[in-house]
Amino acid sequence: MHYPKLMTMSGYRDRVQRLLKAASANVGDRIKVEGAGRTYEGVLMPRTELGDPNHLVLKLQSGYNLGVKIGTSTKIKLLEKGKPPKLSVPKLELKPDPSKPNVTIIGTGGTIASRVDYRTGAVFPAFTPEEIYSAVPELAEIANIKVVEACNVFSEHMTPELWVKVGKAIVKELNSAASGVVIAHGTDTLGYTAAALSFMLKGLHRPVVLVGSQRSSDRPSSDSAMNLIGAVTVAGTSDIAEVCVVMHGSMDDEFCLIHRGTKVRKCHTSRRDTFMSINDIPIGMVRGRELRLFRGDYKHAKPKGRVTVDEKFEPKVALLKVTPGVPSSIIDSVLKAGNKGIVLEGTGLGHVPEPLFPGIKRAVAKGVPVIMTSQCLWGRIDMKVYSTGRDLLQLGVIPGEDMLPEVAWVKLMWVLRHAKNLKEVSKLMQCNLSGEITPRTRPDVFLKPVFTLTP
Amino acid sequence: MHYPKLMTMSGYRDRVQRLLKAASANVGDRIKVEGAGRTYEGVLMPRTELGDPNHLVLKLQSGYNLGVKIGTSTKIKLLEKGKPPKLSVPKLELKPDPSKPNVTIIGTGGTIASRVDYRTGAVFPAFTPEEIYSAVPELAEIANIKVVEACNVFSEHMTPELWVKVGKAIVKELNSAASGVVIAHGTDTLGYTAAALSFMLKGLHRPVVLVGSQRSSDRPSSDSAMNLIGAVTVAGTSDIAEVCVVMHGSMDDEFCLIHRGTKVRKCHTSRRDTFMSINDIPIGMVRGRELRLFRGDYKHAKPKGRVTVDEKFEPKVALLKVTPGVPSSIIDSVLKAGNKGIVLEGTGLGHVPEPLFPGIKRAVAKGVPVIMTSQCLWGRIDMKVYSTGRDLLQLGVIPGEDMLPEVAWVKLMWVLRHAKNLKEVSKLMQCNLSGEITPRTRPDVFLKPVFTLTP
Secondary structure, three states: OHHHHHHHHOOOHHHHHHHHHHHHOOOEEEEEEEOOOOEEEEEOOOOOOOOOOOOOEOOOOOOEEEEEEEOOOOOOEEEEEOOOOOOOOOOOOOOOOOOOOOOEEEEEOOOOOOOOOOOOOOOOOOOHHHHHHHHHHHHHHHHHEEEEEEEOOOOHHHHHHHHHHHHHHHHHHHHHOOOOOEEEEOOEEEEEEEEHHHHEEEEOOOOEEEEOOOOOOOOOOHHHHHHHHHHHHHHHOOEEOOOEEEEEEEOOOOOEEEEEEOOOOOOOOOOOOEEEEEOOOOOOOEEEEEEOOOOOOOOOOOOOOOOOOOOOOOOOOEEOOOOOOOOOOOOHHHHHHHHHEEEEEEEOOOOOOOOHHHHHHHHHOOOOEEEEEOOOOOOOOOOOHHHHHHHHHOOOEEEEEOOOHHHHHHHHHHOOOOOOOOOHHHHHHHOOOOOOOOOOOOOOOOOOOOOOOOO | OOOOHHHHHOOOOOOHHHHHHHHOEEEEEEEEEEOOOEEEEEEEEOOOOOOOOOOOEOOOOOOOOEEOOOOOOOEEEEEEEEOOOOOOOOOOOOOOOOOOOOEEEEEEOOOOOOOOOOOOOOOOOOHHHHHHHHHHHOOHHEEEEEEEEEOOOHHHHOOOOHHHHHHHHHHHHOOOOEEEEEEEOOOOHHHHHHHHHHHEOOOOOOEEEEOOOOOOOOOOOOOHHHHHHHHHHHHHHOOOOEEEEEEEEOOOOOOEEEEOOOOOEEHHHHHOOOOOOOOOOOEEEEEEEEEEOOOOOOEEOOOOOOOOOOOOOOOOEEEEEEOOOOOOHHHHHHHOOOOOOOEEEOOOOOEHHHHHHHHHHHHHHHOEOOOOOOOOOOOOOOOOOOHHHHHHOOOOOEEOOOHHHOOOOHHHHHHHHHOHHHHHHHHHHOOOOOOOOOOOOOOOOOEEEEEOOOO
8 A cells, every 4th residue: 555645634734733633633524614704614635745734625515625724713623523544445356367358557647546536635546456446346357457657747747758658668568468558647638648659659569548537536427437447448358559548428428439649639628528539530439348449440459569669759849829910039939949840830721920931931941840730620731722821831831731739749749859851850740650640531520519509 | 993903914924924925824714734744724813923923823623722833844825715804793773771781891801702712812802892792692682781991911910900900990880870790801810800809899789790701702612602691690680789700500501600709719720610619609590691599698789889999909918838848938938028918728627737837926926917728628727626726826827717718818918908907907807808708608518529420
């Protein structure tokens, strides 16, 4: 067990600690906090030592955690003793079943691998095989689970260096006994990591499945169990030898979609069906433990293989979203900051305001590639339709086809360390390396509103 | 008539001009261009003098215009004389009908007001009332049309100064005889202009409707006539006293949607149903000339009123999209460039990587407001759920609620010139000024994929 810190009162210090002690209140107890004209009721949550010492954390009835400021006149009252936290889980018979696939779950710090929200001070970070099985018992029916931790950060703090760490952990597992790998990842930057792994992993012969959770698993609406079952099913039983993302496909607990790692994007701050395949259909879906593939044109798994990590990323690449009246100096600032490449998030088919043209010309002359993507997100760059686009092509801007701006940004980081010159960068950026460019867009891969109208 | 330049060969000079002359080819003729092993056939298009003199522009069978480079060995052959461009249109009886509303169409340079693509060198920029009626005769049945030109730029070249010019043109019309105004605008930055006008126009008592076209009107799939009919219908006959956007609501010529100017976004590079209301339902729809409103909570028109332009915008505001590993120096660069405000396009519920915290702190200390929006686009900022968000709130970051990043950016430009201090900026940014913040999001205002699966 490696979570003693989270189980104790050690996150509370000084005055807050004294007040809680005086009220005989412990983590897990339901308490009332009164002060400054406000009253809050909730379950006292554990917290890390890093936080502001003048706050305590309550889990409200709504399921959300709230930080409550403790002033000089604040009173704390114990309402109900919590059940003592169950530190041990029933010991399971965990002999590997040779008829089942071996799936390694690699943790990065996301909420999925916890029984309560890891980020806000989880009581039960389920992270030994026993605990994972105990939280999601169905997993034992699908695969022999091994659990590994690659890093432990909130996903907004992910970095290119950590992508490589995750990549190395994946390769280690796939080159030993794993039939597939699941990466438990916070949802904020899950799409970026999926894209990075797609370019980084070479010779992939088995599934690599990223999974996350939009709701912490102590809330009734949690999506973590279903997403995890879907991800382990794809990793253990599918023949998709690609980096993909498995997340809820609808608001209800109906099914998960299997998105290609280079075509997926988080599109909603809080909904469970937040991840969408952009400019292409998903690879398939998982309903319960049943796989349904929508297409056959993915890389198919092989029984044997050797995966490697091609880990070179150029960290100095700018992603620049263009707005009306954007100052002409912005490209030069980006160059001055030492960037080796620029991805423009232009307007429409791939346009930017004319005042940016001279800066772009200077960038290209310096050997700094400038890639065009669209802030529309859906659709394809076409710089031959209007004169602004044609002018930009003449300046040397490289059209990003139907790539998401974020994916083009990750790709350029990778390409810059794998191309000898600007010409090769241009060639690689316009070449479909890992499914990031759809050669021909289906006419039906846009979106429609789901709202229903009352008559 | 004010388009003689576009009707002539004046865009062609030097060698290209000589070759065309030798082939007796004129604008409008079908020609064959052979050279460097390639052959192109199409209609010779007029072009502006600004372009590269070594190219000519052909309109291909597909409807797209192509710039063809003319080398030393290029041959040009006349295939078919074009019909002489119809310079005059039948003179209509254009006595204003007192039973009909007066609608002013204000041009900005978009494709809508042309019978062929204005941007690529239109042959028939339909921009007198007669021509508009002749191109879209149905308009005469809806309203008495007046036509005004506010500016003439491709919409990617729109600027805050031009927003004000358009705003002044609107006010002039609404304060005289117009029952409503239609702004013909390129689609690339139409959403930005709609947001700017929403904050800028004060005391609006009549509809202001932005409209654009995704396909030039000489292509069979053009959406300009239907969009224009929808826009004039809303401007002339609805009681929506708001800035709104009327564009195709589906791939087919079925209906247009009426989007609120502060909730709308271009979401596809080429589809006709590219504009979407984000985080709210549209105000209504127009099918043919029949209005159907989805809601009653819009500002209702009044028979009389006086509109003003509150035109002060702070041009120095940065929109910053956050990516993994974004350098900590980026906030200081933005400050150094003289920006008076920063809109962050963060991840998820409103997060940025920790290395940005010190820069954000310095910005706030300098009195530079930092607004949080989400690159998810859909959903609402909630910075109280996770510790990163709570830390950012403590640093003084202002949550952007459910505002689109682009709209928050336009709003901050406006707010910075209308607030006395940081506290007032914070208050105004979190206050719903023009429909940009939806107090409570409907659970069904997300999107679903439209793709259909073959069994």
